[in-house]
Amino acid sequence: MPALPLDEAGKYVAGAYLVFLALVLVYVAIMAAKLQRIQRELRSLAALADERRGGGAER
Amino acid sequence: MRGLRTLSAATVATVVAGFALVFFYAPLDADQGFIQKIFYLHVPLAIAALVGFMVAAVHAIRHLRTNDPVHDARSYVSIHISVIFGVAVLVTGSIWARASWGKWWVWDEPTLVSFLIVFLLYATYYPLRYAIEDRDRQARYASVFAITAGAFVPLNFLAVRLAESLLHPRVFATAEGGMPGSMWLTFGVSLLGIGLLWLTLVRFELVAKDTSAQLSRLRRALEGSPRPVPAGGESRPSTPQPAPDLQANRAV
């Protein structure tokens, strides 16, 4: 297996590490979206709770 | 979840240290040259994924024993993160193959081929779960699958390795053969970092699922639904975006 010259090899190695970085960042993005959904749901639940409390003893 | 902060900090530190060692400390490999550096990423990812599949099997066994949905969640998330790592393993492996042999895939590397088969198997975990609607049966069958697949992994590696050595004598040695201490150190730190990354992502995902489940409970409680609040609060495993959650109860 002949070793590639450094500049050519460097591109492949960089590519591999970039793929890794990309996957981690994609995961972060997905988690960010999940967090946003959670926040939205929480806010709507908080509003619901306020409504309940304000609207009398329903629960 | 406690400890998640410490865990993620440790992960950052170790992974960065590992990568620093890879590029500033580890010596250049005599045969493969700079390409060999991919191994410090590719192999730890593979080890983490495979160990992750084994861990999932252990959680699955505990789930079947105790019927506690917590173990099912851990099993599911372990497989999920390991499958994602698996994608990284296959892509980095392909890049390495291209750099070493000029082709984007080689059938000569038994570890890579075995990994492909394992990956294809665990990829079927998702359609299996989605196809079963009843929550309890879904979790139970998923655990059965995780255990079966866990038993399969070593068998698969044995068969593929045997096939390669008997049919195609191994001409290419991997980076493991005769590595100097500095390479081992680099490899060790990278392995530790990737392993910690796996743990962090699993914990992270579990917290997210637990939060969603708690929110579902809260919503049901507030809306006064006649459905009893499930103990443990574990609802259908959340799917990765953008696939919609197929369960009837409102997902977060």
Place this chain on the structure above:
Amino acid sequence: MRALGAILVKDLRVELRTLESVPGMVLFAVTTFVIFRFGLDRTSLDGSLAAGVLLATVLFAAILAVNRIFVAERDQGGLDAIRLAPVDANALLAAKVAALVVYLVILEAIAVPIFAVFFLDEWSALAPLALVLLLADLGLAATGALVSSLATGSRARDLLVPLVLLPLIVPLMIAAAAAAEPLLAAGAPEYDEVATWLAVLGLYDVVFLLVGYGVFDFVLED
């Protein structure tokens, strides 16, 4: 043991009456041989090609039977009757595995001679090949029955079985093909490495029979 026999006999009787699995498997296999003849543009096969064509065909034909092996129980509520009776879950699994082995053996008894007539120049290794096929059948049956039980209760049963079964069956295929290849070699069959691969086949069978034995209780419980 008795329960195993009873369930097995019932399944075989039903199959004999309805003929819903085995004839289909045989027909599928023979047609597939013809497709391979044209797909590969070959009228004679040997070595790895012969092993590959034969084993792939057997595998895909097996899926036809695996898809159906638990259907009778689900559709006719038989699973509940079996659960109510004091029958070991493992007896049910063993009976299904045995039934699949029987179907596969019948399939091969018909399809392998046809395969030999279509493609093989040299028939002397067919007897040891039968041993390879038998061990492969056992592995196919053990894994197939387990996967089928998981898929039977689900919505996309017909899709799920091949999807989950195929990766699981790869080591089996590797071993069976590696064992069959020298047996079907052009010229004379060679027997050197067959023993190693037979051992791997046996290991595969043992592992999946044990796994099934360990987990099947949980598949049945409701």
